[in-house]
Amino acid sequence: METIQCIKERRSVRKFTNELVSEAVMKQIVEAAAYAPSWKNTQITRYNLIQKEELIQRIAKDATLQFQGNIKILENAKNILIISYVKGRSGFERDGSYTTSKGEQWQMFDAGIATQTFCLAAHNYGIGTVIMGIFDEKEVAKIIGLPETEAVAAILAIGYPDEDPAAPKRKDVDVLLRIK
Numbered sequence: 001m002e003t004i005q006c007i008k009e010r011r012s013v014r015k016f017t018n019e020l021v022s023e024a025v026m027k028q029i030v031e032a033a034a035y036a037p038s039w040k041n042t043q044i045t046r047y048n049l050i051q052k053e054e055l056i057q058r059i060a061k062d063a064t065l066q067f068q069g070n071i072k073i074l075e076n077a078k079n080i081l082i083i084s085y086v087k088g089r090s091g092f093e094r095d096g097s098y099t100t101s102k103g104e105q106w107q108m109f110d111a112g113i114a115t116q117t118f119c120l121a122a123h124n125y126g127i128g129t130v131i132m133g134i135f136d137e138k139e140v141a142k143i144i145g146l147p148e149t150e151a152v153a154a155i156l157a158i159g160y161p162d163e164d165p166a167a168p169k170r171k172d173v174d175v176l177l178r179i180k
């Protein structure tokens with residue numbers, strides 16, 4: 001797929017068919033997402049695919065901060081992706097101190113780039129995605145048994161789209177771009 005077309009046509013998809021995303025397809029998407037840039041090429045992002053119905057329903061019930069929009073998406077999803085990152089590397093010196101005044105923020109920066117790269121690659125292969133920011137990170141980590149060395153950056157529902165949403169309006173380039 002052409003790059004600009006892929007960027008512009010990717011949408012947040014919130015309704016999916018019941019089809020599971022296969023390991024083979026996931027491997028293709030993650031192999032592409034691995035080419036995302038990262039702090040000193042630390043590659044801290046991990047992609048945790050959850051397909052066990054019991055785990056998905058526990059996340060929907062106990063880790064959504066009662067946000068109804070996300071509860072509905074998760075209750076009906078068959079494939080959930082938990083984006084996690086390895087703590088203490090991106091933005092850190094070897095002695096554990098921060099490299100810059102942004103402190104820990106580079107970790108989420110890296111995870112964000114990796115997540116969008118994943119979403120674009122997924123779109124290329126016909127897989128829809130929606131990033132969800134409203135969730136209880138400690139509870140998600142507990143439910144999926146995330147290692148102590150990692151933290152949750154975002155949760156996504158993914159799968160074969162069962163809707164074709166219109167693009168929400170974008171700000172004008174004149175508002176977004178400043179040239180001095």
Ligand SMILES: Cc1cc2nc3c(=O)[nH]c(=O)nc-3n(C[C@H](O)[C@H](O)[C@H](O)COP(=O)(O)O)c2cc1C
Nearest residue numbers: 010011012013014069070130131132133134167168
């Ligand atoms: C950091 C982040 C958090 C988001 N959180 C949610 C969320 O909790 N629930 C949801 O339905 N959509 C969520 N979204 C999706 C946005 O609403 C969506 O990207 C935006 O409306 C633009 O639509 P588009 O992705 O189709 O272009 C989130 C997106 C981002 C990048």
